[in-house]
Amino acid sequence: MNRLTQRAVLAATAFLLFAGAAAAQEQTIDDRINEIFSGATGWFVTLIFSPFPGTSFPWIVAWLVIAATVFTIYFGFIQFRAFPHSIALVKGDYSDPNDAGEVSHFQALATALSGTVGLGNIAGVAVAVGIGGPGATFWMILAGLMGMASKFTECTLGVKYRNEFEDGHVSGGPMYYLTKGFAERGLPGGGILAVLFSIFCILGSLGGGNMFQANQAHQALTGVLGDFPGFVTGLIFAGIVFIVIVGGLKSIASVTEKVVPLMAVIYVGTALIILIMNADMIGWAFGQIFAGAFTGLGVAGGMVGALIQGFKRAAFSNEAGVGSAAIAHSAVRTKEPITEGFVSLLEPFIDTVVICTMTALVIIITQQLMIDEATGTYMLNEAGTAIKTVGDTSGVGLTAAAFGSTFSWFPTILAIAVILFAFSTMISWSYYGLKAWTFLFGEGKTKELVFKVIFCIFVVIGASASLGPVIDFSDAAIFAMAVVNILGLYFLMPIVKREVNSYLDRLKSGEIKKFKH
Amino acid sequence: MNDKFVVGFDGSEAARRALDFAMDRATAQGATVVIAHVLEWSPYSFLTPTELEERHMRRKEELNRAETSIITPAKASVEGKGVPVETVLRYGHIADTLCEVAEKMEATQIFIGRNGHSRFGSRVFGSVAGNLVQTAPVPCTIVP
Numbered sequence: 001m002n003r004l005t006q007r008a009v010l011a012a013t014a015f016l017l018f019a020g021a022a023a024a025q026e027q028t029i030d031d032r033i034n035e036i037f038s039g040a041t042g043w044f045v046t047l048i049f050s051p052f053p054g055t056s057f058p059w060i061v062a063w064l065v066i067a068a069t070v071f072t073i074y075f076g077f078i079q080f081r082a083f084p085h086s087i088a089l090v091k092g093d094y095s096d097p098n099d100a101g102e103v104s105h106f107q108a109l110a111t112a113l114s115g116t117v118g119l120g121n122i123a124g125v126a127v128a129v130g131i132g133g134p135g136a137t138f139w140m141i142l143a144g145l146m147g148m149a150s151k152f153t154e155c156t157l158g159v160k161y162r163n164e165f166e167d168g169h170v171s172g173g174p175m176y177y178l179t180k181g182f183a184e185r186g187l188p189g190g191g192i193l194a195v196l197f198s199i200f201c202i203l204g205s206l207g208g209g210n211m212f213q214a215n216q217a218h219q220a221l222t223g224v225l226g227d228f229p230g231f232v233t234g235l236i237f238a239g240i241v242f243i244v245i246v247g248g249l250k251s252i253a254s255v256t257e258k259v260v261p262l263m264a265v266i267y268v269g270t271a272l273i274i275l276i277m278n279a280d281m282i283g284w285a286f287g288q289i290f291a292g293a294f295t296g297l298g299v300a301g302g303m304v305g306a307l308i309q310g311f312k313r314a315a316f317s318n319e320a321g322v323g324s325a326a327i328a329h330s331a332v333r334t335k336e337p338i339t340e341g342f343v344s345l346l347e348p349f350i351d352t353v354v355i356c357t358m359t360a361l362v363i364i365i366t367q368q369l370m371i372d373e374a375t376g377t378y379m380l381n382e383a384g385t386a387i388k389t390v391g392d393t394s395g396v397g398l399t400a401a402a403f404g405s406t407f408s409w410f411p412t413i414l415a416i417a418v419i420l421f422a423f424s425t426m427i428s429w430s431y432y433g434l435k436a437w438t439f440l441f442g443e444g445k446t447k448e449l450v451f452k453v454i455f456c457i458f459v460v461i462g463a464s465a466s467l468g469p470v471i472d473f474s475d476a477a478i479f480a481m482a483v484v485n486i487l488g489l490y491f492l493m494p495i496v497k498r499e500v501n502s503y504l505d506r507l508k509s510g511e512i513k514k515f516k517h
Numbered sequence: 518m519n520d521k522f523v524v525g526f527d528g529s530e531a532a533r534r535a536l537d538f539a540m541d542r543a544t545a546q547g548a549t550v551v552i553a554h555v556l557e558w559s560p561y562s563f564l565t566p567t568e569l570e571e572r573h574m575r576r577k578e579e580l581n582r583a584e585t586s587i588i589t590p591a592k593a594s595v596e597g598k599g600v601p602v603e604t605v606l607r608y609g610h611i612a613d614t615l616c617e618v619a620e621k622m623e624a625t626q627i628f629i630g631r632n633g634h635s636r637f638g639s640r641v642f643g644s645v646a647g648n649l650v651q652t653a654p655v656p657c658t659i660v661p
Contacts, residue, residue, distance in 0.1 A: 092560055107560065107564050107569065427565060427566070431565075
């Protein structure tokens with residue numbers, strides 16, 4: 001172990017001891033962390049989520065929706081036109097056999113997916129449906145379909161403008177295409193945008209990519225093991241994350257990377273079984289989704305509430321327009337950056353259109369949301385902030401209750417899934433945050449170590465704080481990335497257009513050939 | 518046209534025996550021996566973001582290591598015996614890749630050594646020899 005790592009271990013141990021010594025006052029620690037946290041981040045959350053004057057519609061949601069619509073139209077519904085070609089690319093039909101051993105399209109997609117498929121699909125959807133009603137599902141699916149175009153744009157640029165270092169490792173992402181792409185087009189301000197993006201990306205990696213995950217993992221654990229203080233989960237998680245990202249213990253990370261897809265398959269499989277068992281209710285569920293999408297069915301905030309929740313949770317889950325996936329996708333080996341764009345557009349589809357919809361359908365079909373029989377509309381909880389649920393659950397608890405109503409053993413599986421998803425998302429986001437960090441401060445062992453230690457400390461904070469302030473800050477930080485990223489994408493989209501036209505022409509003329517038949 | 522024998526070579530004892538066996542046949546028949554080393558690789562495996570980032574660099578390292586520690590010594594050990602020797606270094610599924618190499622080079626035979634796993638072991642993990650026998654496009658010799 002080198003000296004740096006030793007020092008980091010000492011610092012982390014001191015922190016853990018401090019937290020442990022204070023264990024006698026367990027209840028107050030959580031409360032205090034919570035208080036300090038919401039006090040410190042409140043202004044930022046307010047700024048990002050402030051509604052248009054006179055409405056309850058947050059400007060940031062409009063920002064994402066407008067962007068997804070603009071990209072969809074600008075690229076002529078590329079997400080539908082290129083869908084079959086995307087699948088052929090992932091299958092490896094167009095991969096040069098001489099590139100075997102390099103990162104394949106499938107691998108880049110799988111790694112990016114393991115960063116996005118996670119709690120957003122389980123807890124986030126439950127939050128959306130719990131507050132916005134079944135109608136939120138409609139807007140979520142729509143946002144997922146449109147978001148495919150945003151993802152396409154950013155991932156193409158991510159590969160095109162990545163940095164390839166002499167030793168062969170690559171670094172890519174919005175910070176690189178903002179600087180290089182703007183310079184190439186002779187536009188000013190790329191550097192400033194890149195710096196802003198990096199700052200928000202670091203915050204996002206500490207928020208949605210870390211604290212939200214730790215928080216929900218703790219909720220899942222208490223759901224199975226009974227109540228215990230959050231910082232215990234936080235310390236354990238921080239310890240494991242520390243070993244992986246600082247100690248370089250790759251085996252834990254690679255085990256997770258292999259188990260996560262399996263958990264995703266089990267999750268979707270179980271959801272499908274529940275849907276098949278209740279096949280007669282699927283029609284009714286879609287009826288609720290469509291009716292709710294346009295009338296609100298009496299949920300808090302009505303139709304607009306459903307729309308906001310749907311769009312918000314979709315964006316939080318699939319991260320289209322946020323720029324994070326561009327960092328993961330940029331390592332692929334391809335002569336045509338646009339091919340990675342095609343592949344990446346499958347990500348919001350799998351994440352949101354397939355997996356999120358499954359969760360929402362299961363919650364609706366198992367009738368966790370309580371309907372007032374007299375009026376046929378949804379009943380609100382006492383505070384009037386969300387729909388009343390059968391077991392008074394919310395977030396991941398609501399999803400667990402919905403699946404558990406059919407299979408009593410499922411909450412245990414779900415708890416394991418949540419913990420693994422949370423862990424793999426943390427590993428991915430620690431990487432995204434680190435890339436932003438090294439973009440700002442330069443590459444170097446000490447600099448990287450500082451970020452990694454900060455990251456681990458935030459795991460503890462996230463697990464200790466209550467859901468409200470954490471989820472607000474997580475959302476705010478991630479959406480702040482989208483503000484900068486999308487602004488940049490508007491200026492750079494002509495470059496992508498050129499690439500896509502040239503590629504599709506060559507594909508049509510037969511110049512680009514399949515290697516496999 | 519002279520015959521080409523592809524020898525699947527991984528540096529093991531068994532591979533050594535296969536290479537020697539193939540060399541004997543090649544000498545007798547005036548064939549060319551192709552020493553083929555395949556690095557096990559699947560484009561569908563899962564990697565962490567850090568592994569993605571370093572993949573290109575690692576690939577270079579792996580190829581260099583295979584070249585210097587496996588291919589070069591193997592070639593050196595059989596050179597000067599009057600048999601032309603070629604080498605191939607590839608990534609992929611071992612049995613599939615050996616078949617592809619054989620097809621591409623228009624080889625007439627494939628030789629591999631047998632590691633002698635138990636029957637249970639090959640059931641669970643699969644065996645290169647077993648796969649190759651089932652899929653090889655040319656006659657295949659398994660050297661015990």
